Amino acid sequence: MADSRIEVDFIGPFRDICGCRNIGLDVDRELALPALIEEIASKFGSEFTERLGLSEGGYDGELATVIVNGKVVGGPKLGEVVLRPGDRVVFAPSLTGGG
Amino acid sequence: MGVETKGYAGKYIVFDLGKGKGRSEALSESVATNFIGGYGFGARTLYDNVRAGVEPYSPENVLAWWTGPLAGTVAPTTSKYAVFARSPLTGFFGFGVSSGGFAYELKSAGWDGVVFFGRSPKPVYFFVDDDAYGLRDASALWGKTTWETEELVREELGDDAVRVASIGPAGEGLVRIANITNDRNRQVGRTGLGSVMGSKMLKAVAARGTGSVDVADPEGLFEFSMELNERCQGPKTEKYRIYGTPANVLVHQKLCCLPSYNFQRGTFEYAEEVSGERMMRTHVKKVIACTNCPIACDHVNEVRDGPYKGTVASMDYESLDMLGPCCGVRDLDSITKAVNICDTMGVDTISAGVTIAWAMECYERGILAGEDVDGLDLRFGNAEAMIRALGLLCRKEGRLGRLLAEGVKRASEAVGKGSEKFAVHNKGLEWGAYSMRSLKTSTLGFATSIRGACYLRSGSYQVDVKGTVDRLKLDRSRGKIVYEGENSYAIIDSLILCKFIRGVMSAGDMAKLYTLATGFEMTEKQLMLAGERIHNLAKCFNLVHGASRKDDYPPPRAFEEEMTDDGVRGARITREEYDEALDGYYEARGWTGEGIPMRSKLAELGLEKEGEGLGVG
Numbered sequence: 001m002a003d004s005r006i007e008v009d010f011i012g013p014f015r016d017i018c019g020c021r022n023i024g025l026d027v028d029r030e031l032a033l034p035a036l037i038e039e040i041a042s043k044f045g046s047e048f049t050e051r052l053g054l055s056e057g058g059y060d061g062e063l064a065t066v067i068v069n070g071k072v073v074g075g076p077k078l079g080e081v082v083l084r085p086g087d088r089v090v091f092a093p094s095l096t097g098g099g
Numbered sequence: 100m101g102v103e104t105k106g107y108a109g110k111y112i113v114f115d116l117g118k119g120k121g122r123s124e125a126l127s128e129s130v131a132t133n134f135i136g137g138y139g140f141g142a143r144t145l146y147d148n149v150r151a152g153v154e155p156y157s158p159e160n161v162l163a164w165w166t167g168p169l170a171g172t173v174a175p176t177t178s179k180y181a182v183f184a185r186s187p188l189t190g191f192f193g194f195g196v197s198s199g200g201f202a203y204e205l206k207s208a209g210w211d212g213v214v215f216f217g218r219s220p221k222p223v224y225f226f227v228d229d230d231a232y233g234l235r236d237a238s239a240l241w242g243k244t245t246w247e248t249e250e251l252v253r254e255e256l257g258d259d260a261v262r263v264a265s266i267g268p269a270g271e272g273l274v275r276i277a278n279i280t281n282d283r284n285r286q287v288g289r290t291g292l293g294s295v296m297g298s299k300m301l302k303a304v305a306a307r308g309t310g311s312v313d314v315a316d317p318e319g320l321f322e323f324s325m326e327l328n329e330r331c332q333g334p335k336t337e338k339y340r341i342y343g344t345p346a347n348v349l350v351h352q353k354l355c356c357l358p359s360y361n362f363q364r365g366t367f368e369y370a371e372e373v374s375g376e377r378m379m380r381t382h383v384k385k386v387i388a389c390t391n392c393p394i395a396c397d398h399v400n401e402v403r404d405g406p407y408k409g410t411v412a413s414m415d416y417e418s419l420d421m422l423g424p425c426c427g428v429r430d431l432d433s434i435t436k437a438v439n440i441c442d443t444m445g446v447d448t449i450s451a452g453v454t455i456a457w458a459m460e461c462y463e464r465g466i467l468a469g470e471d472v473d474g475l476d477l478r479f480g481n482a483e484a485m486i487r488a489l490g491l492l493c494r495k496e497g498r499l500g501r502l503l504a505e506g507v508k509r510a511s512e513a514v515g516k517g518s519e520k521f522a523v524h525n526k527g528l529e530w531g532a533y534s535m536r537s538l539k540t541s542t543l544g545f546a547t548s549i550r551g552a553c554y555l556r557s558g559s560y561q562v563d564v565k566g567t568v569d570r571l572k573l574d575r576s577r578g579k580i581v582y583e584g585e586n587s588y589a590i591i592d593s594l595i596l597c598k599f600i601r602g603v604m605s606a607g608d609m610a611k612l613y614t615l616a617t618g619f620e621m622t623e624k625q626l627m628l629a630g631e632r633i634h635n636l637a638k639c640f641n642l643v644h645g646a647s648r649k650d651d652y653p654p655p656r657a658f659e660e661e662m663t664d665d666g667v668r669g670a671r672i673t674r675e676e677y678d679e680a681l682d683g684y685y686e687a688r689g690w691t692g693e694g695i696p697m698r699s700k701l702a703e704l705g706l707e708k709e710g711e712g713l714g715v716g
Contacts, residue, residue, distance in 0.1 A: 009353065012338065012346045015376060051334070061565035062602055063334055067353050070666035072566030092350040093338045095564040096599070097416070097533075097554050 003086045004028065006036065011092035013051050014064075018044045033066070033073070033081035036089065052091070065092045105315040106168035106616035107131055108211045112232055114225065116299050117158060117217030119234050126211055132619050133705065135593035135626075136167030136211070139633040141183035141194050144214055146640045146709065155187035155291075156273065156298035158218040164205075164304065167595035168617055171206030171312035173324045175331055176597035178203040178390040180212075186290040187298075188275045188450070188506050189527040189551045191641045191650075193290035196555075196592055199282030200390035201262040207308025215299060224252060224265070224303040229310060237302040242268060244443040245280035252305050265303035266293040267445025269493045273297050274504040276450035276529070280442060284397055284413035285389065288447045290528060290550050291506070315618030323615060330603035331393040339599050343386070343398035344416035345375030347532075351420075354564065355667040356534035359424035360479050361456035362523045362656055365534040366664045369429035373419060382431055384411070394599055400435045412438035420532035421452025422489075426459060427479030437486055444493035453529035454507040455488050457522050458499070466516045473497040520655040526551035526646075535657040536670045538563040539573045543680050544581045546653045549637045555598065557584030571667065573676040578683025586630035593633060632704040635688075635696050639709045648694045651681055691715070 005024040015021060018040070025031075025039070041048045053063040060075040067073065067090040073081055083089065107126055114121030134143050144163040153159045162184045169177035180202035186193025205212075208229045215225075222237040235255075240248050248265040262281060270277035270293030277293030278286045287293075296302070314320050330336075338346060348370055351357035355365035371377065378400065388395035402410040412418075412435045422428065422437040441448045461467040462477035473491060475484045491500030502510050507529050511522035523530040528551025535542045544559030545552045554560055559581045563570035568577065590609060591598055606623045613621045641650075653672065662670040685692060689700030701710040 011349045011353070012342050012376065053334070061567070063337075065350060065564060065566075070353070070355065072354065072564060072570070074566035077566070090353045092353060093342065093346050095347055095350050095560065096338055096344050097347070097531075097558070097560065 005085060006031065006083050007088045008036070008040065009088070009090045011090065013093055014048065014091040017047050017051060027085050031083045032079075033068070033083060033089070034079055036083060061094055063094060065094050066090070067092065103128055104131055104617040104619045105313050106172065106613075107136075108206060108209050108312070111210055111212040111214065112227070113214045113216070114232070115217045116215055116219040116223070116234070116301060119219070121232065131168070133629060134633060135590065135613070135629050137165050137179070137181045137196070137595035138194065138589055138592035138637075139629065140165040140212060140593075141181055142192070142633050142636040142640065145183055145185065145192060146636055146643075149185050149640070151643050153185060155185045155190070155193075155295060158216070158299070160185050160295060160298075162215040162292070162295050162299060162301070163212065164214075165212035166202045166206050167593060169594055169596070169612060170202040171308075172314055172616055173321055173391070174612055174616065175324060175327050176389070176392045176394065176600050177595065178392070179595040179597065180205065181592065181595060182279060182287045182292050184292055184295040185644065186292070186550070187273075187294050188291035191526055191551065191644055191646055192549050192637045193292055193295070194550055195278070195287035195289045195292055196595060197264070197279070197281055197285045197287045198389040198392070198597065199262065199285035201264050201281045201306060203390045204260070204262045204306040204308045206312055207310050208306055209308065209310050213304065215301065218298065219300040222300050222302050224305060225301065226256065227304075227306045227308075229308060240302045241271060244268070245445050246283055246443050248303055249283065252303055256305065256307070258307055261305050261307045263303050263305045266296045267443060267493070269445040270294050270297040271302070272495050272504070274446060274493065274495060275506045275509070276447045276454065276504070277445050278447045280445060282389075284399065284442065286442070286447070288449065289553065293445050314616045316615045320612070320615040323611060327600070327604065327608070328393045331600065333603065335602040336394050336599060339394050339396040340386070342375050342379065343396055343414070345378050345398065345414055345419050347416040348374045348419065349376065351532070351534075354537065355662070355664045356537045357424060358420060358532055358534050360427050361425060361453075361460045361521060362530065362535065363460070363660070364664055365537050365662055365667060367424035370424070372429045373423045373431060373434065375416075378414065378431060382414070382435060392597065394597070396599060400431070402432045402435050405432050407432050407436040410436050410439050412436075412442060414438060417532045418448035418452070421449050421456070422485070425452050425456045425532070426485050428482045428485055429480065430482050433482035433486060437489055440486065440489050440493065446493055449531055450506055450529040451489060451492060453523055454492070454503050454510060455485055457507045457511060457518070458488065458503060460521055461514060461518050466514060466518050471498055473499045475499065520659065523654050523656060524552055525653060526650050528552045530654070533560050535653050536662050536672060537667045538570050539672060540568055540570065540577045540580055542653050542657060542672065543573065543577050543677075543684060544584065547581060547651045547681070547684055549634065549641060555588065557581045557588055558598070558601075559584050571670055573672065573680040575679050575683030575686075577680045578685070579687040581684050582687035585634050586627050589630035589633045590626055593629070628704070632706060635701065635704055635706055636709060638696060639706070639713060642695060642713050646694070648681070648692070651694055652677070
């Protein structure tokens, strides 16, 4: 019953923190993205929110990238995103290039 | 008059390889403070010395090596140098930046840089030993790999502390995508400068310095550097320290911007198998740092089993994608082997991967077959064929090797039959591992880059991947983003700092570092103006060598084919939106619609003289 779930993928440090590649959350209604993050943190520890940068003045895309249905969530919009059953969320490190 | 500011050594070597003689030149105060170092000095050197018509492999082409004012000081991530010449791959401004310990030694020897002219009649290497410098015979080194050369030079000089930057057989054989390697794993990778060394019969440059760099405020610089060191140990650089850039693979995959199958797609069905996460478990043997770097990003792989057992290679995201998914290859052992071949034979991993991926697509489309590919079954995903093709390329062996050694632009022009349409490059430089159609601001930055397709000239992919803009659209406003990124990166490449520090260091911090090291009161505004000046001078060089608006476009695949990956299905760039964004970029730069700097802009930057004869408006 994939449509009643929100699928969450973890990459890089988030995979290490959570100890798994992905989880599925059964939901029967809309869920705010911050509420999802809170739920994940309650399950896997506060390191999860720290790694998102939430403890350092807010998520700004510098430390981590949050992707919802293939679309990057810009820093200021994190609190505005509302998830629905069937959505796919990715928590990943920010993209890097250089040297 | 020589430079009086500290930080700089204050002098550089000008060396004629034909005559085997050189001289010490004083660095002028004006050049130092207006062009900063590294990229800025390279722009000045090439513009002043390489006139129109000078062929890249002719003795008249200059090969300039420059450090920055912070090299050799306590400031973190500053052991970097850059090399410059007219590129044999693009015909335009050629340059690359490398790290390791080479710059630290050269600067500690008392030199800001070395500018080579001419061509040696026989293989030589150049050795800087504090005040002394000169050529040594390299006949016995000719034909050796870069790793062998480093060892042999150190052995001959009897000093393990000597740092060596050398070319492999590819550079000797004038493979146009040849690079320069130092400290085994660090490269001046792009624009084919290894082959310019080869054309000059210059096998290596070695440096040993026992002096120290005099700075204006030693205590202040030390204190600020310690603060920066601490920031470098914080969460914003954790991704480099722990995971390395291969952690990008799965992020790119999720965003459908992981180039695969020669950029036909933005996802790779085997991405997990080549991910940084998997690599950490199965291949990473150690993580090492460049001299004076608190980050330590260099993840070194070792193959543990199978036919390539024991093969070692430093692995970053670009190399991994270009010799992996871009060629349809899913086996980390084979990718590690391919990177090892590139590093030891001396070719750029990005250019090699893209050129082979193009040949694979030609093969699958029936454009290349049989003798054209020396009998290889060059299907996407055939790792063994990729490795054999790479070997041929590095040595220019067989029909395929001779073709691929020219880089993807020339190879596709030689083959024709429509293959130019899927030769993925800009200005002749092969595209890096960022999808063209699903990261559109990035694409504008790649295509307007001074040295050809490159993510390191503006970092414009960042606004796409942070969600600051809609990455699937382009408009006029993106031009200003690229413009600002280029100016900022021009300063990073001139000071020269590692770009991994950008998240923990502001432009104001860079100005402070410059002031503490040199004693010249540099403001953030002055520094950014210097970045703009440097970029414009490099642009003037390109214009002298024939660049025009047509050179600032991505390849046909970006416009003519829609993406088929779920999530970005149908994505492509329209000519109209690209033209609008390019107009916006030129406008932000103060350039004409043809991409030529306006007289007023050059005057603002103190470059009036350079504008003469360029037909600026």
